[in-house]
Amino acid sequence: MKMLEDVGRGTINVFSYAGGVAELLADAVRFIAQLRIRVRETLDQAYLLGVQSWTIVLLTSLFTGMVFSLESAVQAVQYGVGNLVGGAVSFSAARELGPMLSAVVVAGRTGAAIAAELGSMVVTEQIEALQSLGLSPTRMLVVPRLVALVVMLPLLTIFADIVSIVGGMWVANIYAHISTESFITSARSVLPFGDVLKGLVKSLVFGVIIAIIGAYQGLQTRGGAAGVGKATTGAVVTSIILIFIFNFLLSYLLYGNS
Amino acid sequence: MDIYAHLDDVCVRYGEKIVMQNLTLDVVEGAITCIIGLSGAGKSTILRLLNGLKKPDSGRVIVKGQDITEMRERDLIELRRSIGFAFQFSALFDSLTIGENVALPLREHTKMSDAEIRKLVSATLDSVGLAHVEERYPSELSGGMVKRAGFARAVVTGPQAVLYDEPTTGLDPIITHVLTDTIVKLRRRLNGTAVVVSHDLESIYMMADYIAMLFEGAIVAYGTVEEIRRSPNPIVQQFLQGSEVGPIPI
Numbered sequence: 026m027k028m029l030e031d032v033g034r035g036t037i038n039v040f041s042y043a044g045g046v047a048e049l050l051a052d053a054v055r056f057i058a059q060l061r062i063r064v065r066e067t068l069d070q071a072y073l074l075g076v077q078s079w080t081i082v083l084l085t086s087l088f089t090g091m092v093f094s095l096e097s098a099v100q101a102v103q104y105g106v107g108n109l110v111g112g113a114v115s116f117s118a119a120r121e122l123g124p125m126l127s128a129v130v131v132a133g134r135t136g137a138a139i140a141a142e143l144g145s146m147v148v149t150e151q152i153e154a155l156q157s158l159g160l161s162p163t164r165m166l167v168v169p170r171l172v173a174l175v176v177m178l179p180l181l182t183i184f185a186d187i188v189s190i191v192g193g194m195w196v197a198n199i200y201a202h203i204s205t206e207s208f209i210t211s212a213r214s215v216l217p218f219g220d221v222l223k224g225l226v227k228s229l230v231f232g233v234i235i236a237i238i239g240a241y242q243g244l245q246t247r248g249g250a251a252g253v254g255k256a257t258t259g260a261v262v263t264s265i266i267l268i269f270i271f272n273f274l275l276s277y278l279l280y281g282n283s
Numbered sequence: 284m285d286i287y288a289h290l291d292d293v294c295v296r297y298g299e300k301i302v303m304q305n306l307t308l309d310v311v312e313g314a315i316t317c318i319i320g321l322s323g324a325g326k327s328t329i330l331r332l333l334n335g336l337k338k339p340d341s342g343r344v345i346v347k348g349q350d351i352t353e354m355r356e357r358d359l360i361e362l363r364r365s366i367g368f369a370f371q372f373s374a375l376f377d378s379l380t381i382g383e384n385v386a387l388p389l390r391e392h393t394k395m396s397d398a399e400i401r402k403l404v405s406a407t408l409d410s411v412g413l414a415h416v417e418e419r420y421p422s423e424l425s426g427g428m429v430k431r432a433g434f435a436r437a438v439v440t441g442p443q444a445v446l447y448d449e450p451t452t453g454l455d456p457i458i459t460h461v462l463t464d465t466i467v468k469l470r471r472r473l474n475g476t477a478v479v480v481s482h483d484l485e486s487i488y489m490m491a492d493y494i495a496m497l498f499e500g501a502i503v504a505y506g507t508v509e510e511i512r513r514s515p516n517p518i519v520q521q522f523l524q525g526s527e528v529g530p531i532p533i
Contacts, residue, residue: 150374151375153336154436158387159363159388
């Protein structure tokens with residue numbers, strides 16, 4: 026009986042969470058559609074959440090591109106298909122590694138920051154202060170972060186794509202003596218430009234997930250400093266899980282069998 | 284005697300805990316009404332009911348003749364523009380300077396020019412005894428100064444009513460006196476209504492026109508300062524005397 030109760034309660038919690046997130050997103054989209062966007066705050070957030078993430082994106086994508094190339098290049102040369110390494114690295118970078126890696130590291134850094142900041146504002150009554158001034162926390166706080174991430178994450182993804190391909194190219198050249206020209210030719214023949222764009226569509230969706238989950242968790246904070254910690258952890262864990270789920274769904278929808 | 288707001292048979296619960304049960308209270312227009320009661324009795328909840336930040340589980344909240352209980356969020360936003368709220372810990376936005384904090388409602392709700400806003404912000408800060416702090420951040424000010432900056436933000440738009448949540452808690456007697464005096468002066472300047480939640484009896488005796496005592500989810504006493512001080516209600520007397528002996532369980 027207790028197990029049934031727990032299952033029932035858990036199901037209600039999941040739907041309640043999903044409903045709350047959907048409501049927050051709909052509210053934010055309404056403000057964006059009405060062009061009620063605070064430009065200065067959005068630019069500040071684009072800098073804080075996007076531009077300041079470039080080093081972590083650089084390091085993770087560079088080393089991932091390099092290790093991918095390291096693993097594949099030597100094997101490929103042994104089997105006489107070294108000319109395919111460039112294609113393999115760029116293909117995986119643009120379709121999966123770039124969007125996923127940048128989204129996961131940004132979720133860890135930025136999603137946590139959004140949840141912590143908004144959570145702290147809840148426990149110090151700053152959110153209630155906004156409401157008491159007749160201002161919507163969604164418009165004042167959520168919309169700038171959402172717009173900033175939707176713009177900045179695709180840009181970071183392009184950056185991650187380039188860095189991981191360049192890193193892979195360098196390692197392929199050093200360890201497997203695959204020339205730059207061969208690497209680039211392979212990349213261009215295997216990777217259609219459309220796939221790069223589809224990768225950016227993914228990152229756009231991931232940007233929405235990170236911003237909305239971070240904001241929702243932050244705004245739902247209860248119970249002081251411990252609550253802020255819980256909200257922050259919850260934002261990161263939930264965002265990363267959703268990024269993986271949506272990555273699969275989007276890959277299925279965008280690439281199908283290609 | 285006009286009534287600014289009326290809580291009618293209000294019940295509020297947080298989870299399993301009943302905070303208010305069939306609570307009824309009138310807030311007199313143009314007066315300072317102080318709400319006293321034990322910690323956790325639900326005093327701050329009354330303030331949140333009055334500006335629609337909290338909805339009652341049952342009962343009605345009437346503000347200026349309008350039932351705000353079923354109001355849509357959009358209409359509540361309009362209502363809140365006419366009610367200032369000074370929070371217990373001021374709730375200033377720490378990423379904004381004091382000047383930007385006080386200017387925020389003006390920038391968002393009016394078409395005033397930058398120069399007009401600067402002038403009004405400066406005058407409002409002056410009126411609460413804070414001069415030349417516009418460029419400073421909340422973290423750079425003392426507790427009493429932050430409280431006054433919170434007052435300035437609450438009154439800068441000239442609201443019809445101002446709600447003060449424990450405005451003097453944790454401050455020294457001199458600053459407490461200054462803040463109490465500020466609340467009285469602001470009410471006169473705005474010619475409006477004030478509701479103050481406080482434990483500080485000295486401060487309440489100085490400023491209150493009416494006092495309401497909240498106990499176990501209901502108003503157990505209501506009247507002028509003298510009426511409350513002379514109240515035969517043992518709950519009121521135990522609270523005013525700070526006695527351990529009496530009907531209030533420790």
